[in-house]
Amino acid sequence: MKFPRNTTLDQLKENFEVVFCSQGPTQRGWEGHYLECPECNELVQRSGCQGCKCGNIFIDDGMFRVVVENGEEEKVNTYYAYKKQQ
Numbered sequence: 001m002k003f004p005r006n007t008t009l010d011q012l013k014e015n016f017e018v019v020f021c022s023q024g025p026t027q028r029g030w031e032g033h034y035l036e037c038p039e040c041n042e043l044v045q046r047s048g049c050q051g052c053k054c055g056n057i058f059i060d061d062g063m064f065r066v067v068v069e070n071g072e073e074e075k076v077n078t079y080y081a082y083k084k085q086q
């Protein structure tokens, strides 16, 4: 099972172990494998170059850049996702 680029928390939990990481960026910057948009609730993988469907969150991992369009970074929950143990 490949990690999806865009998903929802419920969908991700069906196929992977999901662990809450942080609210907003940590002191070391953004952590976690997925960022959850507080506007459209879509989870966006923190890799590659992509955004959520409403355009509030944009990720450009090559540039180590995360943009939260509405400025409310502290409302963005981040999660780790792991392959489930068989």
Ligand SMILES: [Zn+2]
Residues within 6 Å of the ligand: 037, 038, 039, 040, 041, 042, 052, 053, 054, 055, 056, 057
């Ligand atoms: Zn969004």
